[in-house]
Amino acid sequence: MPELPEVETVRDGLERHVLGRGVTAVDVRRAYSVRRHEAGPLDLVGRLRGRTLTAAARRGKFLWLLLDEPEEGGDALLVHLGMSGQLLVRHEAAVEQAAGHPHLRVRIGLDDGSVLDFVDQRTFGHLSVHELVATPDGAAGGAGSPLAAVPGPVAHIARDLLDPALDRGALVAAVRARRTGIKRALLDQTTVSGVGNIYADEGLWRARLHFDRPTAALTRAEVGRALDGAREVMAEALAQGGTSFDALYVNVNGQSGYFDRSLAVYGQEGRPCPRCGTLVRRDAFMNRSAYTCPSCQPRPRRPRP
DNA sequence: ACCGGTCCCTGTTAGC
DNA sequence: TGCTAACAGGGACCGG
Structure with missing residues (x-):
């Protein structure tokens, strides 16, 4: 499934392949795929047709294409x-060849004859x-963090671990202020996004922490290790998969083989821990x-109340 | 305000 | 062989 590194790869591919293109047509094949556009598919089509794609941005697993001739903001x-x-992105003969793809949900026609297909099984x-809204990023960025303009539904999403403006110290404090297990905190998009x-x-395996360790009882160093571990794995995956958009066009879905070789515990039930063999x-x-090494990541003695 | 549980959706695989 | 159930999972939503 597309995780943050794959989404960033897609964003980068969009930046290099569709910026400056004008939208000539929008074909919504399945209305469910635009269900979050409350005014409906026809309104969506009307808001896109004739616009130009001017930038590609991302926060966590949300990505967006900025539109020209903006309304206020x-x-x-x-x-x-x-x-x-x-x-x-499909060009020339591929446009027609892919028109009948069984999982093609939305097709966006561009002014150079190519199309941007949203395919989703x-x-x-x-x-x-x-419309864009300003967010102070209080959840993770803290005071002094730059304001950001993001689409409305992204306003409550915290900065992600690859965001240069992320305030790591404030994030560590925010995690420790929670009253839950460390993995729940890592997965909570309002605390930190993209994990x-x-x-x-x-990340928890690298930090040698069990997923159910209570956040309130973790040291700053332990929380920092978990965040750094997750960030490092994502950065490594991004470095490995960064060319897939160019190479394939048909698959930006993370199937680069990276995971098969590099995952220590995820999906590895019954196989030896790369660190200790358990x-x-x-x-x-x-x-x-949740996958763990029972030796490296011992379960907390007392379950959380 | 915060926390945890449930559901959305479809295709593949495991089990009987 | 054919059926059902489990599984993959981010994020909206809701009840406590």
């Missing part, structure tokens, strides 16, 4: 890829148009999974 096409979403992803199940588990364990967690 500007507006943008907001995209979330969900579990299986892809944004694909499991339909958790969505597109919508929103999904994979990077939470890998077999990796899977636990049910938040309607999904």
Whole structure:
């Protein structure tokens, strides 16, 4: 599934391939894929047609394309890829060849004859148009952090771990102020964004912390290790997968082979921990999974109250 | 205000 | 072989 590194790869690909292009047509094949655009598919089409794509931005797993001739404060096409979403630029013969793709949800025609296709098998992803709002980023950025203009639905999303403006000290404090387990805190988008199940588990393994350790009882150093671990794994994945947009066009979905080789615990139930050889364990967690090394990441003695 | 549980959706795989 | 259930999971939403 697209995690933050894949979303950043897509953003980078959009920046290099569709900026400056004008929107000539929008074909919404499945209304569910634009469900977050409250005024409906026809309104979405009207707000995009004739506009020019002027910038590609991202926060966490949300990405957006800024639109020209802004209204007061500007507006943008907001995209979330969900579990299986892809944004694909198609040229020439590929435009027609892909027109019948079974999972093509929205097709955006561009003024050079190419199209930007939103393909999404499991339909958790969505597109919508929103005006930009200013956010003080109090959740993670703290006082003195730069203001940011983001689409309305992103206003409550904290800065992500790859954001240069992230205030690490304030984030550590915010995590320790929570009354929950460390993995829940890492996955809470209002505290820090962009950390999904994979990077939470890998970051906690690097930090040698069990996912259910209470945040309030962790030291600043321990929280810092968990955040740094997640950030480092994401940065490494980004470095490995950064060319997939150019190379494939058909697949910006993270299937570069990186995960097969590099994941220490995620999806590795029953296989040896790369650090100590103890077999990796899977636990049910938040309607999904949590993977740990039982030796490196011992379970807290007392469960959280 | 904060926290935890539930649900949305579809295709693949495991199990009986 | 054919069916059902489990699973993948970010984020909106809701009740306590």
